[in-house]
Amino acid sequence: MEDDELRVGEQIGSKLFGSIMQSKIAIPIILEDYASSQWCLRELVLMLDCMKNEGQKVFPVFYKVEVPHVRNSGGRYKVAFDKWKKKLGEKVVEEWKEALREVCSLRGWQSEKDENGYEGALVKTIVEEVRSELYGTSQLIKELMGIDERVEQITSWIDVKFNDTRIVGIWGNIGVGKTTLARVLYNKLSIHFKHLSFVANIRETSLHKGIECLQRQLIDDKLRSPNDVSIDKISVIKSQFMNKKVLVLLDDIDAITDFNALIGDISWVKAGSIVIVTTRNKKFIDEAKVDHKYEVNKLTLNESLILFSRHAFQKDYPIKGYEILSHSIVSITAGLPLALKVIGSCLYEQSRGVWNNISKKLMEVPHQQVQEMLRICYEELDDMEQQFFWI
CATH class of the missing domain: 3.40.50.300 (P-loop containing nucleotide triphosphate hydrolases)
Structure with missing residues (x-):
């Protein structure tokens, strides 16, 4: 429950916004009096900003309120926005209205329609959706x-x-x-x-x-x-x-x-x-x-290069100057994800000399001898890196 009088401290606000920014999924619960709390509206703007820029998922729940009513800012929403316009100005209010219009276009749930209004079933549906999104x-x-x-x-x-x-x-x-x-x-x-x-x-x-x-x-x-x-x-x-x-x-x-x-x-x-x-x-x-x-079949050459690059360069493609070396190493691994991930991780931020040395040794290994490929990478690491290899 929101109460503007209880949330006047900037410290509380910064912690709250920090939590939203660190979340993978945000679930705003839109009620009839939602617009009466500027905290709710500010949180919603931040959620949508994180969705656009950070890939956060936003699943709204429209609790005992009609979606068109929220989208058009009618009824109590209009009353609340008239109050905020006098206090905070039209620019802020327009930003909040746009956020509400946007959230109404997202996939979510309506308490009166989903699961025939049975709240226990609705909560179960939401939990299953979140679990699937997080773990699936x-x-x-x-x-x-x-x-x-x-x-x-x-x-x-x-x-x-x-x-x-x-x-x-x-x-x-x-x-x-x-x-x-x-x-x-x-x-x-x-x-x-x-x-x-x-x-x-x-x-x-x-x-x-x-x-x-x-x-x-x-x-x-x-x-x-x-x-x-x-x-x-x-x-x-x-x-x-x-x-x-x-x-x-x-x-x-x-x-x-x-x-x-x-x-x-x-x-x-x-x-x-x-x-x-x-x-x-x-x-x-x-x-x-x-x-x-x-x-489970081996990866194609293109799939292998993308997976290798994600671990070797933190990108989906090789950086400039490492294209030929990357293609050479990827062709040796014969499309095996385990070898691609481990070899790519071992080469991350390593010198060109290490790249050349590992590439040369891998050329001598018969295809699909994964354990031998991993041993070559392991032996190339220093003592501390070898300890991290086993974590």
């Missing part, structure tokens, strides 16, 4: 070119309203971006589920620590204790997720025995559940009997 299109999307299209293709196979369980298998060579794609898909779908689990790096963890520590991730915290070693973990997992609609991501799994120890016969989960698996093993995809298979 997060920084991960910048890590894999064309990821929007790939996620859209996979989700077109899945309808969370369907009454059957789906297993989605994402597979491809090491370094092509399977995990990144799966994480974006997982984040996008997560708004539809209350019960979720993301089990990462299964192949490596199972090899060195055993499958039990991964099983525990699928078991409620209260069951994790030294006394549960003898418990049949798959039975416990089933009992915890029995008849629940779940979303599970099993990342980098290549053995059917590990799959059976974590999920097994998924008929015990509630219809509508989704299990996503990522693997480099095409045979596992067939053994797990996935419903939908998606092969």
Whole structure:
């Protein structure tokens, strides 16, 4: 609730505006008396300015007020603006009116129309939209070119309203971006589920620590204790997720025995559940009997250059004087996002001598030997940079 008398301090104002400027999403709630508060109007102007200049998202909520009424500044809006015109001048008021006209053209919600006026359902809709905006299109999307299209293709196979369980298998060579794609898909779908689990790096963890520590991730915290070693973990997992609609991501799994120890016969989960698996093993995809298979292919030369440049130059293209070197390095990586990101990051703000040295060494590495490419970059770094490499 706004009160001009309570907000007279410049310190409060600067903190408030700072918070708006640092936000990714702004949700102005437009009420009948919105224009009676100059703080609300000033905040709205700032939100729209951040939207134009910084890419901030603005989703208005029109609460018990008609959009045309706000757009035309009628009723109480006219009364409020007449008051502000006398006090602050016509120029300020016109800026506020223009801001209201602009916000009325944005996609948002109307409390009396959306969800049939049921406020609880409206709030849930807004929360889901914000979560989807924040996590479904997060920084991960910048890590894999064309990821929007790939996620859209996979989700077109899945309808969370369907009454059957789906297993989605994402597979491809090491370094092509399977995990990144799966994480974006997982984040996008997560708004539809209350019960979720993301089990990462299964192949490596199972090899060195055993499958039990991964099983525990699928078991409620209260069951994790030294006394549960003898418990049949798959039975416990089933009992915890029995008849629940779940979303599970099993990342980098290549053995059917590990799959059976974590999920097994998924008929015990509630219809509508989704299990996503990522693997480099095409045979596992067939053994797990996935419903939908998606092969992650290498990036094109142009996509590779953009991704590499984002990490090497913080731009979508090479800077002047580094075009030939960049094209040479990109052609060596064979369209593998992992190599492009790591090599580009290692070369960021490095001298031309380092560029030439790494480029020369990479030329000697057979295509798709990603680990060898990464080792070359790692050894080129000084001790402190090598420590940051592992963070």
